[in-house]
Amino acid sequence: MKVAINRLKDFISFDEDTDKIAELLTQSGLEVEGVERFESIPGGLRGVVIGEVMTCVPHPNADRLKVTTVDVGGEIVPIVCGAPNVDKGQKVVVATVGAELTPERGEPFTIKKAKIRGEVSQGMICAEDELGLGQSHDGIMVLDTDLPNGTPASEYFDLEVGDVLEIGLTPNRADAASHLGVARDLKALLKKDVIMPDVSAFKVDNTSRSVEVEVESFEDCPRYAGLTISNIKVEPSPSWLQNYLKALGLEPINNVVDITNFILHDLGQPLHAFDLDQVANDKIIVKKLPKDTPFVTLDEKERKLTGEELMICDENHGLCIAGVFGGKGSGVSDQTTSIFLESAYFSPDVIRKGSQVHGLKTDASFRFERGTDPNMPLFALKRAAMLIKEIAGGEVTSEVVDLYPVPVSDFEIDVKYAHIDRLIGKHIPKELVNEILENLEIKVANESEEGFKAIVKPYRVDVTREADIIEEVLRIYGFENVLLSETYEAGFLAEHPAKDSNKLQYRTSELLSGMGFHEIMTNSLTKPSYAEKSGFLNVEENVEIYNKLSEDLGVMRQTLLFTGLEVLAHNINRRQKDLKLFEFGTAYFKEKEGYREEKHLSLFLTGDKAAESWLEPSKPVGFPDLYTIVERLLDKLNISLPNVEIIHEAPFEYALKLTLGEKEIGKVGVLSSKITKLAEVKQEVFFAELRWDYLLKKASGLKQYQEISKFPEVRRDLSLVIDKEVSFDTVKKVAEKAGGKLLKHIGVFDVYQGDKIDAGKKAYALSFYLQDNSKTLTDKIIDQSMSRLMKSFEKEIGALIRK
Numbered sequence: 001m002k003v004a005i006n007r008l009k010d011f012i013s014f015d016e017d018t019d020k021i022a023e024l025l026t027q028s029g030l031e032v033e034g035v036e037r038f039e040s041i042p043g044g045l046r047g048v049v050i051g052e053v054m055t056c057v058p059h060p061n062a063d064r065l066k067v068t069t070v071d072v073g074g075e076i077v078p079i080v081c082g083a084p085n086v087d088k089g090q091k092v093v094v095a096t097v098g099a100e101l102t103p104e105r106g107e108p109f110t111i112k113k114a115k116i117r118g119e120v121s122q123g124m125i126c127a128e129d130e131l132g133l134g135q136s137h138d139g140i141m142v143l144d145t146d147l148p149n150g151t152p153a154s155e156y157f158d159l160e161v162g163d164v165l166e167i168g169l170t171p172n173r174a175d176a177a178s179h180l181g182v183a184r185d186l187k188a189l190l191k192k193d194v195i196m197p198d199v200s201a202f203k204v205d206n207t208s209r210s211v212e213v214e215v216e217s218f219e220d221c222p223r224y225a226g227l228t229i230s231n232i233k234v235e236p237s238p239s240w241l242q243n244y245l246k247a248l249g250l251e252p253i254n255n256v257v258d259i260t261n262f263i264l265h266d267l268g269q270p271l272h273a274f275d276l277d278q279v280a281n282d283k284i285i286v287k288k289l290p291k292d293t294p295f296v297t298l299d300e301k302e303r304k305l306t307g308e309e310l311m312i313c314d315e316n317h318g319l320c321i322a323g324v325f326g327g328k329g330s331g332v333s334d335q336t337t338s339i340f341l342e343s344a345y346f347s348p349d350v351i352r353k354g355s356q357v358h359g360l361k362t363d364a365s366f367r368f369e370r371g372t373d374p375n376m377p378l379f380a381l382k383r384a385a386m387l388i389k390e391i392a393g394g395e396v397t398s399e400v401v402d403l404y405p406v407p408v409s410d411f412e413i414d415v416k417y418a419h420i421d422r423l424i425g426k427h428i429p430k431e432l433v434n435e436i437l438e439n440l441e442i443k444v445a446n447e448s449e450e451g452f453k454a455i456v457k458p459y460r461v462d463v464t465r466e467a468d469i470i471e472e473v474l475r476i477y478g479f480e481n482v483l484l485s486e487t488y489e490a491g492f493l494a495e496h497p498a499k500d501s502n503k504l505q506y507r508t509s510e511l512l513s514g515m516g517f518h519e520i521m522t523n524s525l526t527k528p529s530y531a532e533k534s535g536f537l538n539v540e541e542n543v544e545i546y547n548k549l550s551e552d553l554g555v556m557r558q559t560l561l562f563t564g565l566e567v568l569a570h571n572i573n574r575r576q577k578d579l580k581l582f583e584f585g586t587a588y589f590k591e592k593e594g595y596r597e598e599k600h601l602s603l604f605l606t607g608d609k610a611a612e613s614w615l616e617p618s619k620p621v622g623f624p625d626l627y628t629i630v631e632r633l634l635d636k637l638n639i640s641l642p643n644v645e646i647i648h649e650a651p652f653e654y655a656l657k658l659t660l661g662e663k664e665i666g667k668v669g670v671l672s673s674k675i676t677k678l679a680e681v682k683q684e685v686f687f688a689e690l691r692w693d694y695l696l697k698k699a700s701g702l703k704q705y706q707e708i709s710k711f712p713e714v715r716r717d718l719s720l721v722i723d724k725e726v727s728f729d730t731v732k733k734v735a736e737k738a739g740g741k742l743l744k745h746i747g748v749f750d751v752y753q754g755d756k757i758d759a760g761k762k763a764y765a766l767s768f769y770l771q772d773n774s775k776t777l778t779d780k781i782i783d784q785s786m787s788r789l790m791k792s793f794e795k796e797i798g799a800l801i802r803k
Helices: 005-011 018-027 179-190 239-247 255-267 348-357 363-368 377-392 417-424 430-439 466-477 501-514 528-534 561-572 623-636 673-678 692-698 728-742 779-797
Strands: 002-004 031-039 048-058 066-071 076-081 091-095 114-116 119-121 161-168 212-215 223-230 271-275 283-287 294-296 302-304 311-313 318-321 339-345 401-403 411-416 442-445 451-456 579-591 594-606 643-647 652-660 663-671 685-691 714-723 743-752 761-770 800-802
Touching: 002 005, 002 179, 002 239, 005 018, 005 161, 005 179, 005 239, 018 031, 018 161, 018 179, 031 239, 031 728, 031 779, 076 119, 179 255, 179 430, 179 466, 212 223, 212 401, 223 377, 239 255, 255 271, 255 363, 255 377, 271 318, 271 377, 283 339, 339 377, 348 363, 411 417, 411 466, 417 430, 417 451, 417 466, 430 442, 430 466, 501 579, 501 623, 501 692, 528 673, 561 579, 561 594, 561 673, 561 685, 594 623, 594 692, 623 652, 623 663, 623 685, 663 673, 663 692, 685 692, 714 779, 728 743, 728 761, 728 779, 761 779, 779 800
Parallel strands: 212 283
Antiparallel strands: 002 161, 031 161, 048 066, 048 091, 066 076, 114 119, 223 339, 223 401, 271 339, 283 311, 294 302, 311 318, 411 451, 442 451, 579 594, 594 685, 643 652, 652 663, 663 685, 714 761, 714 800, 743 761
């Protein structure tokens, strides 16, 4: 679902920038998957200015061309022009050198300095189709304006520019499927009032064309409203309305249909306009038609009805599948002069049946089948009628029909403050709870020390239980404001099977063994001298053995490092130099008030990747080999990739510190020679030690695999020039945030540092893999995704995109 920031500001006033609004909405549950820039004229007329033709003479070498000089503000440039109407003294629109134009037809092109039949031309005097402003190519645009030469053309044409949010709307939030719905959430987040359109001026002009309405089942259609408007003129919509629809990815059709689409996306209330002259005997009947009745829809396909669809009919035949799709012949056309405008509240169940059985998914059915606001039809009807009169002319020629025999009641929900605190896991003051709910238009009634009764308006179809009220409080209060403990628990909402730590350890051992590792088991007793000479272990935390057998086995180990190095030394001394080892073991620590134990997982890599053969020479292992193994291990445990920080501290020469949230989960790096010599190991060793106990807490079970998508994956490459200090991890996080659900994988296939780029810079060649598991990606969606990525790289890490 798309929401235009400019239109959102008509409902609620705010000064926050688009990124902040996107962040607030995402944190509250309306996930913003992307931000697009809408320009009513493609390209935004950048580099296009108002100019004045100073001279105009025939081209010496071409009969149909003229050589002009044009004042473009501070500079007079020569331009060769082929338009028959160009003349001295005209105010014209000039595309200067470097401007990129998107014409009405054809591909975008860039204005370059050129020689045309021997005469220099530094720009182009434009016709309206060359600017994307219309279809005419009869001649250049001649302006009637006093604007100074050099004024950007965007100011003259009142170019509309604005950000558009792409919101991944979850099925339960039907109430937010409009600008008004999003504004209601912002009301609670920003604590500002929502401004509704004013319909107080609505009036019935006369009753010369009344329509009789009959609803056979109010269970299927609890509310049906409508009126007639006569003497309208159907024509293209004004530019503001067309721009509104285009920003949301919709194609304008005509002023009447465009207004119904405007109301749908503005207020969340679908409307339908019927050509009144096609309605037999001016009578509307809401009913179901017999099974196998043929019905031709707007797409000119004949469909056999199942008898379960709710239909809008006249006395002779069906006019529309209610809430889903219109019928051929009854819709608004260029010849329409009178309409019947429908605004209804249908049962979600009956609309869902009609939509699914015919495979028709429309903006209207999307909203109706999830549940619309039963209190909105009359307001939306009046709003639309006023707009139609303003834009298409005409007059309201009937009383408003509003059949609503059994009004839908508000939901009443008993809520206890203790349950709010228990489910959220944090005490939230009663005053704040009440304020949040009131701002969400949820009334707090019958309040006591223990709780209250929440009165919820029926447009909030997802808020019907006490847990739903608590969720509303939490999402506005902010999930990020609730600190989580290391162990998660649920009060009574669900029971989760206990994690089998032995199974997870066994599966991890299988994974490592499959990658060529050998498991070792070493003694928990070790030399005190390791802690004394290591430079990173605290001697005071040694757990000493009172009845020690020898000095070499005098303390419990604080790390699996040194006992593992002893195994390496034993094997290397016996000419087994290519080693991959892992160990699950316990580390022990002495504290002021007792002792502490931690389960660790250690990994060792040293020597060559594989034995030397005639196929290829042997290659030594490197840091990427070990880090890739750690990544695969975390993926196996279904743990998200951690944050990384480059460190240079004992026992490593260099390493990455891995953290999840605020908690360190381990380190991966190459050991310093000082450390390896303590165990008499003389070759380079790569080592990782991970806190296994903490990984078990974070693991959400073993990774579940799914069927390979039947829709193709798309690869796009980018080259970024960035500061040397910017890590790939930072680049990856920016990409994952901007790429959203479509971005499946990011790869690096080249890194360059040298004299061909600025000092202090490096170049990454990156590959991006995009895929949608539900459909084939179009070029438009791919280009939009890549554009978001490039803008994020430029904005957040100061990247230069090499194109």
